[in-house]
Amino acid sequence: MAYKVRVNLIGAYFGMFLSLSCKGRGFSVLTVESARKYGGFMETNVSAEKALQFLLGNCPAGGQERVALPDSLGRVLDEDIRAGEDIPQFDRSPLDGYAFRAADTLRAGEDNPLILEVIEEVPAGYTPSKAVSAGKTIKVMTGAPIPEGADAVVKYEETLEKGNTVSLFQAFRSGQNIVRAGEDVMKGQIVARKGSVVNPPLIGLLAALGISEISVFRRPRVAVVSTGEELQDLGEELEKGKIRNSNSYSLAAYISELGGEPLVIGTAGDKAEEVAVLMKRGLAEADVVMTTGGVSVGDYDVVQDAVRLAGAEVLFWRIDMKPGSPTLAALKDGKLILGLSGNPAAGMVVFQLLASPLIKKLAGRAEYLWQRIEVLLKEDFRKNSPRRRYLRGRLVWEKGTALMEFTGGQGNDVLSSLIECDLLAEIPAGSGPLKAGEKLEALLLK
Amino acid sequence: MAYKVRVNLIGAYFGMFLSLSCKGRGFSVLTVESARKYGGFMETNVSAEKALQFLLGNCPAGGQERVALPDSLGRVLDEDIRAGEDIPQFDRSPLDGYAFRAADTLRAGEDNPLILEVIEEVPAGYTPSKAVSAGKTIKVMTGAPIPEGADAVVKYEETLEKGNTVSLFQAFRSGQNIVRAGEDVMKGQIVARKGSVVNPPLIGLLAALGISEISVFRRPRVAVVSTGEELQDLGEELEKGKIRNSNSYSLAAYISELGGEPLVIGTAGDKAEEVAVLMKRGLAEADVVMTTGGVSVGDYDVVQDAVRLAGAEVLFWRIDMKPGSPTLAALKDGKLILGLSGNPAAGMVVFQLLASPLIKKLAGRAEYLWQRIEVLLKEDFRKNSPRRRYLRGRLVWEKGTALMEFTGGQGNDVLSSLIECDLLAEIPAGSGPLKAGEKLEALLLK
Numbered sequence: 001m002a003y004k005v006r007v008n009l010i011g012a013y014f015g016m017f018l019s020l021s022c023k024g025r026g027f028s029v030l031t032v033e034s035a036r037k038y039g040g041f042m043e044t045n046v047s048a049e050k051a052l053q054f055l056l057g058n059c060p061a062g063g064q065e066r067v068a069l070p071d072s073l074g075r076v077l078d079e080d081i082r083a084g085e086d087i088p089q090f091d092r093s094p095l096d097g098y099a100f101r102a103a104d105t106l107r108a109g110e111d112n113p114l115i116l117e118v119i120e121e122v123p124a125g126y127t128p129s130k131a132v133s134a135g136k137t138i139k140v141m142t143g144a145p146i147p148e149g150a151d152a153v154v155k156y157e158e159t160l161e162k163g164n165t166v167s168l169f170q171a172f173r174s175g176q177n178i179v180r181a182g183e184d185v186m187k188g189q190i191v192a193r194k195g196s197v198v199n200p201p202l203i204g205l206l207a208a209l210g211i212s213e214i215s216v217f218r219r220p221r222v223a224v225v226s227t228g229e230e231l232q233d234l235g236e237e238l239e240k241g242k243i244r245n246s247n248s249y250s251l252a253a254y255i256s257e258l259g260g261e262p263l264v265i266g267t268a269g270d271k272a273e274e275v276a277v278l279m280k281r282g283l284a285e286a287d288v289v290m291t292t293g294g295v296s297v298g299d300y301d302v303v304q305d306a307v308r309l310a311g312a313e314v315l316f317w318r319i320d321m322k323p324g325s326p327t328l329a330a331l332k333d334g335k336l337i338l339g340l341s342g343n344p345a346a347g348m349v350v351f352q353l354l355a356s357p358l359i360k361k362l363a364g365r366a367e368y369l370w371q372r373i374e375v376l377l378k379e380d381f382r383k384n385s386p387r388r389r390y391l392r393g394r395l396v397w398e399k400g401t402a403l404m405e406f407t408g409g410q411g412n413d414v415l416s417s418l419i420e421c422d423l424l425a426e427i428p429a430g431s432g433p434l435k436a437g438e439k440l441e442a443l444l445l446k
Numbered sequence: 447m448a449y450k451v452r453v454n455l456i457g458a459y460f461g462m463f464l465s466l467s468c469k470g471r472g473f474s475v476l477t478v479e480s481a482r483k484y485g486g487f488m489e490t491n492v493s494a495e496k497a498l499q500f501l502l503g504n505c506p507a508g509g510q511e512r513v514a515l516p517d518s519l520g521r522v523l524d525e526d527i528r529a530g531e532d533i534p535q536f537d538r539s540p541l542d543g544y545a546f547r548a549a550d551t552l553r554a555g556e557d558n559p560l561i562l563e564v565i566e567e568v569p570a571g572y573t574p575s576k577a578v579s580a581g582k583t584i585k586v587m588t589g590a591p592i593p594e595g596a597d598a599v600v601k602y603e604e605t606l607e608k609g610n611t612v613s614l615f616q617a618f619r620s621g622q623n624i625v626r627a628g629e630d631v632m633k634g635q636i637v638a639r640k641g642s643v644v645n646p647p648l649i650g651l652l653a654a655l656g657i658s659e660i661s662v663f664r665r666p667r668v669a670v671v672s673t674g675e676e677l678q679d680l681g682e683e684l685e686k687g688k689i690r691n692s693n694s695y696s697l698a699a700y701i702s703e704l705g706g707e708p709l710v711i712g713t714a715g716d717k718a719e720e721v722a723v724l725m726k727r728g729l730a731e732a733d734v735v736m737t738t739g740g741v742s743v744g745d746y747d748v749v750q751d752a753v754r755l756a757g758a759e760v761l762f763w764r765i766d767m768k769p770g771s772p773t774l775a776a777l778k779d780g781k782l783i784l785g786l787s788g789n790p791a792a793g794m795v796v797f798q799l800l801a802s803p804l805i806k807k808l809a810g811r812a813e814y815l816w817q818r819i820e821v822l823l824k825e826d827f828r829k830n831s832p833r834r835r836y837l838r839g840r841l842v843w844e845k846g847t848a849l850m851e852f853t854g855g856q857g858n859d860v861l862s863s864l865i866e867c868d869l870l871a872e873i874p875a876g877s878g879p880l881k882a883g884e885k886l887e888a889l890l891l892k
Contacts, residue, residue, distance in 0.1 A: 069680065069695060070699075073699045073703065087861075088859065089684070089689065090687070094859070095742065096742065123675055123676075123716065124674060124675055124676035124687075124716075125674065125675035125677070125688050126675070126676075127686050142742050142788070142789075143674070143676050143689070143788070144676075144687070179857065179859055183855065183857055183859065183860060184790075184791075184857070184860045184861055184862050185862050191862060191865075192865070199699070199703075199865065200696045200697075200699035200703060200794075201696055201794060201861055201864035201865045201867070202865050203695045203696050203699045204692040204693065204695050204696025204697075204699075204790055205696075205862055205865065206695075207680055207690055207691065207692040207694075207695035207696070208689070208690050208790070209690075210681075210684065210690055211680075212681055228570060228571065228589065229569055229570060229571035229572070230570040230572075230590075231571070234515065234653055234656060234657075234658040235656075238535070238656065240591075241536070241570075241571055241572050241573040241590070241591050243534065243535065243589070244653055244654050245653065246650040246651065246653040246654035247650065248653075249515060249516060249649045249650050249652075249653035250646045250649050251646075252516060253516075253519045253645070253646035253649045253650075254646040256519055257519065257645075257646060270570075296541065296542065296588050342588070342589070343540070343588075344630075344650055344654070345630075348646075348647060348650070371843070373843045373846070374843070375846060376846060397817070397820070400819070400820040400821060400822060400848050400885070401846050401847065402843075402846050409629065409630070411540075411625065411630075413534065413625055413630055414629060414630045415533075415630055415647055415650055415651050415654065416630050416631050416647075416651055418647035419637075419645065419647045419648050421647070446892060
């Protein structure tokens with residue numbers, strides 16, 4: 001906390017200084033005004049890392065529920081699952097053949113066949129009623145338990161059957177062609193940990209263990225509030241100067257994809273009171289509220305004022321990055337409000353950077369951060385990057401090396417370049433133009 | 447067809463030869479017997495590539511349906527979508543500021559402010575009623591249309607307002623701070639192609655274009671039939687020698703994950719008639735039928751006989767690979783039957799190799815093959831691989847290089863190593879033990 005206050009004071013000091021001397025040079029002067037207006041300090045122009053810390057640090061704990069195994073795909077375990085038994089439960093034959101004592105075969109060979117007496121046949125699903133002793137064998141089908149006394153199995157195709165005997169033409173070592181109990185999973189072993197996402201093979205393994213119901217985290221509910229007088233919904237004829245509300249559709253889909261339940265609350269105009277009403281509805285019904293629009297410089301007061309009207313405390317405003325700098329986070333009774341840019345691409349890039357890890361954590365996932373990988377640029381990027389910049393691109397492979405190619409325009413409103421984007425590469429602040437072949441760190445969005 | 451017959455005859459020739467001379471050396475001798483029994487030739491021990499060709503080449507065409515945009519996440523487009531309008535539809539301001547004629551600012555500088563008269567203010571969602579002429583400016587909010595006559599915008603924070611005037615302190619070039627109509631998408635442009643999977647940004651873009659409903663491929667229906675006397679379902683107390691049916695659970699989940707609709711038909715014992723009844727039910731209700739179990743050497747006749755009883759033609763039996771060699775494919779009235787191994791891991795590896803591309807193609811996806819990448823082994827693999835072998839592993843990154851580490855045991859029944867598996871690396875037939883650092887081709891399962 002001491003650190004936080006100190007940073008704020010420095011920020012405020014610079015803000016003050018800038019407002020007096022730097023007018024006309026592109027600096028925002030609202031820091032101090034806002035701090036004064038709301039009677040406190042909030043952090044402005046924070047790093048993406050710090051913004052993420054604010055959100056993850058205030059992520060509420062998720063609830064639990066029990067679901068039937070077949071309905072658990074994609075859900076997140078809220079408990080470690082231990083195997084209550086071995087899988088397989090008994091030593092079994094991996095093939096159709098004959099079980100016998102390996103010691104019997106010591107001298108067996110192509111010209112010296114070992115002839116064994118077949119005393120029983122055991123299909124899969126049945127158990128042998130007899131034991132195998134010297135000179136005897138039991139026919140076992142794939143999956144059948146290994147009879148007592150036997151310690152090796154020969155493939156059916158490698159034998160010669162005749163009446164109630166079978167000939168073997170080679171020596172076997174003890175344990176050959178036997179799948180041991182517990183080869184897949186040992187009793188007591190943790191087969192899946194709390195925080196893992198349930199996938200098809202895990203469902204199969206849980207079924208094998210006889211687990212028909214599991215405890216998972218409740219899906220996080222995420223409310224979506226759009227702001228902006230210019231927004232019209234689908235289906236309406238577009239009036240001049242208006243645009244269609246696309247953000248609530250893409251956000252709802254992103255939230256679903258992450259295992260959350262989107263609650264599209266609605267669209268408010270540019271009046272703080274109107275936004276606050278929807279925001280409060282979102283806070284009442286959901287775990288997190290996301291707004292779009294109303295967070296850039298001139299729009300500043302709309303979402304900010306709505307947050308205040310809703311009784312929430314601003315955690316930060318503006319992130320030191322491009323695109324998506326105009327972003328706001330606030331907290332009300334342990335529930336987060338994340339104000340995203342109304343510019344579609346800027347809003348969605350910040351969604352990927354901040355909201356996606358937040359929703360994953362809220363959903364109970366143990367791994368909620370994007371994987372960072374090193375990529376080589378496949379083409380030049382000609383612009384300077386005075387502040388940290390995130391580029392939208394696609395991972396391509398050349399030999400074992402990861403390259404990134406751009407998926408389209410990088411403007412704040414260019415949503416089309418997100419469609420095939422599975423990489424967000426990070427250009428450090430202060431970088432000049434980049435050449436193809438340059439190394440960048442990137443978030444792997446999958 | 448000529449090629450197919452020739453290959454079959456060669457296969458049959460070798461099979462015949464082997465059946466006469468190689469008894470006891472581990473070769474399957476059922477090829478010719480089976481060809482005789484069913485009065486024709488089928489391909490046996492095909493390559494994984496050939497098996498895949500058989501399936502993809504017989505993949506039926508998917509049906510279509512229309513869905514509302516918010517319900518389209520994960521669905522596959524069955525038409526190219528063209529933009530009916532520009533996005534944005536008009537030149538707009540990307541920030542809160544003032545629109546003016548760039549030519550006016552030619553001599554403007556820090557010590558030579560240009561003073562403009564503010565003649566109107568245009569919020570987002572509204573249109574200017576006036577045009578901008580020399581010496582005049584219109585205040586524009588983020589997203590507002592650029593007024594007629596103006597060709598540049600200055601940020602609000604870089605100006606000084608006084609009464610109904612505003613001062614600018616620098617020169618601007620024409621077009622500065624203006625987002626052009628069509629910057630994201632141009633009217634007539636294809637924004638998404640037939641066969642693409644609908645994702646969140648595409649949903650946003652389609653909303654922006656006013657598209658509220660789209661045409662997608664119907665979800666493919668995939669029937670799952672389990673075979674095996676040893677199988678018990680969840681919830682029942684496990685009898686001695688029995689195991690739980692896990693395959694139908696994991697298969698259903700895999701099918702769902704791929705956008706298919708699983709139809710779990712049920713479990714048959716080891717009688718062909720019983721299997722055929724369930725198979726026919728699957729053929730009647732689904733686009734594809736998958737069975738598990740009953741396809742290895744001794745089990746051979748069960749699924750094979752059931753296929754014959756169902757009136758289907760066998761396309762191939764056995765694949766030249768490990769795990770999962772016992773696999774069968776058949777065709778009945780244009781519908782495919784895929785018989786997978788009952789060994790959980792073997793069955794699921796083949797599912798990934800063959801069924802997953804098949805279901806994706808059936809679902810209408812343009813990209814249905816797994817991406818192949820080059821990886822370096824992170825650890826030794828000590829076994830010989832007389833036939834082509836697929837190893838289960840996990841992609842890890844070191845710098846920009848893709849490495850593969852094993853996710854557990856590689857046995858036919860080891861399902862647990864599939865849980866974290868996102869790579870299937872391919873060891874060529876005839877390979878000896880492999881050292882860490884060796885290069886392999888791998889299928890990237892994500």
